[in-house]
Structures are given as structure tokens and as C-alpha cells.
Amino acid sequence: MENQKSKIKNQDSYIHNVGVIGAGTMGSGIAQVAATAGCQVKLFDVNQEQLDKAQAGLEKILNRLIEKGRIDAAEKNRIQSHISYVNTIKDLADSDLTIEAIIENLDIKKKVFQELESHVSDSCIIASNTSSLSIASIAASLD
Template identity: 45%
Template sequence: MSTIKKIGIIGAGQMGSGIAQVCAQAGYDVSLSDLNEQVLEKSLAGIARNLDRQVQKGKISEADKAAALARIATGTDLTIFADSDLVIEAATENEALKRDILKKLVPHLKPEALIATNTSSISITRLAASTDRPAKFMGMHFMNPVPVMQLVELIRGIATDEPTFNAVKELTEAIGKTPAVAEDFPAFIVNRILLPMINEAVYTLYEGVGGVEAIDTALKLGANHPMGPLELADFIGLDTCLAVMQVLYEGLADSKYRPCPLLVKYVEAGWIGKKFGRGFYDYSQTPPVPTR
């Protein structure tokens, strides 16, 4: 298998932008796609700001920054992936959406191109079945924020072949990340452990055991966590937290994974976390104020 040199990324949100940045900084040519031109412009501006911070800290030079930005090409059409060696799908955590994107993607790829999905919970095997190349398909779950977090979960589908896995593992290490190999079970390793903890924290709030600040303070100081579970939920996005819990609940049929009704209520209200200004905290004020 030829070495991966050109990387395509579908979705220019927080995750896609972060993946584009680390790949470009590692010397790879990147094609970044999104349906919305404004989202692409916002993505490039965010990447430039991140690189500026690294320049100010002395981690990279101005030349390094310029070179990384020059390696990122953008477009609103899937035709930009015609020469990609690997395409990473980083769309919203919605299986129907991801399957639709993958079906539309494959006609634009060269036969030997690999596909990875950045899903945080959905079956790799099911997503692979939406493509014409299940053997060349696997999960590559980055952590948020991508430029900072060192871990990438690597997940084989039932059909993933060894050359594909090895090529993606080598890429993961080449961009400075540490791989952890997970089996294709709902939510893999990190979210299988993390999201039920967050869901239990929401239940603790729902049942009145403690308030938002008390719960977060208890876990930060009592378990030495760098961020409280409700603050972390806001950072992840309550919509994403709910989506992962639903995948766990439906995939494992165990009542311990039932999403907390309060989590459902917040998502229904549109209070889905920091990126939208309100979740378990109200971010319109400084410092943020608990909403419950």
C-alpha cells in the first residue's frame, strides 16, 4: 500500500478543523470540505488563530504557520477528494447523515483510497457497509480539542483489512498522536466509560443530590478531575452526549445506559452547551453561571 500523503476531511466544524490543522502541521496536503462556504472561512480563521498562539509561545515559526495554512485547500464539493489517499469523515454524530455522506463520497474516490470515520460511538461495521470498500474503512476517533489531545482511538470494522489498519496507525503516529486500539462495540473505550459518568452526574443533578457547582467541585477536588462532569458535558455538547448515550442504550440494551430525562430536556430546549452559549452553565456571563 502506498504511503498516505494527501488527506481529505469532510466537515469543517470543531473536529474537522482540528484534524485538518494537525495533519497540515505534520506535512500532509489536506482537502477540507463543508457544504457551507462560511463554515470553511470560519474554520481557516480558527486554524490561523491556533497557529498564531503557537507562534507566540515559540512552539512554531511564522514560516511553519504559513506552510501549514498553505497545505489546506477547501471546497464545498466532494470532487476535491479525487486524489486523496485517505478521507476522514468528521460530520455531526448522526448515523443517517454519516451514511448518506459516505454513499455520496465513494464515486469521487480513487479505487485504492482509504476511508476513516471520526464517529465517537457509532458502529464502524454499519458505516462501512454504506461504502464500496468495507475492507478499506475504519474508525479514527480523535479527541476534542484535536490539536491538544494526544489520543486517537483506532477501531476496525468486521471487514477492515490489516494493510488499512497499519496505514492509519502509522499516520496517527506520524501526526504526533498516540493510538489506542478499540473493538467495534458501542462508544468504544473512552465514551463507554466517560459518557455514563457524565450521565450519572446529570442524574445526580436531576434527583437533587447536588447543584451544578457542587457536583463539578466534588469531582474536581474529590477525584482530581481537571474539569467537572457537567462543565465537561457543556464543552463536549449536550447533543453529542445524548447521542452517545442513545447509541449505548440501544446498542447494549442495558438500563444503566438510559439517558437522564434532564439531559433530554436540556437538548430539547436547545441548551446544548458552551458552543451555543448555554447548557448547565450560562456562558453569556463571566464567569459562567449555573443554570440549575
């Protein structure tokens, strides 16, 4: 039986598949939180080295949580099993929610969102983790 509390609630439905664009510190953290909540997460980056670094970083963080007694090995394995590391944006096609966490460059973000939009469903929620750019400016480039 599925534990409904382990999914992110979105009004009348649950978000099961989360795509995260950008495997830097913010993107990796978002992926960890979503996986901890029970979502299936695909962490995307074009740079395989960055994906490897993100995976090693998650291992280190989870090991520290075990040392502090906040999680056990089974929980660590569950969280890790919920994250896939992908380097093709097409792999995010089944996402219910996609969160972008890349460089603060409007032109780059617009290009990423335009490409993403061509792969995800119309019901996919597309979000940004931007801290300094206008969401309206990014959204204006989309259909």
C-alpha cells in the same frame, strides 16, 4: 529533496493527500495535524461560512503557537499552504485518505460515505471520526 518524515506513513507507502469532511472543531483539528505532518489537505464542508470560520480558527491557533514559541512564521505559512478549503465533495477525488468528522447521525454519514465512495479511488482509505456510531453500520452501506 522531500523529507519523508513529513508524511504520514501507511505500511509500504506514504499518504500525501488527505481529505477531511466537516470543518467543525474536530475536522479542523484533523486538517491541522495532517497539514503539520506535511500532507496536502482538503477540508470539505457544504457550508461556506463554516469553512471561513475554520480558516479563521486555524489562523488564530497558529498565531498562538507563534506567541508560545512553538512554531515560527515560516512554519505557520507552510501549514496554511497545505490546507485548501473546498465545498464540493468531488474535490476529494485525489485523496489517499479521507476522514469524516460530521454530525453523529447514521443516515447522514451513510449518505456522505456513499457519495464520497463514488469519487475517490479504490485505494483511498475512508475513515470516520465517529464517537458513538457503529463503523460496521456505516460500512455496510458501501460497495
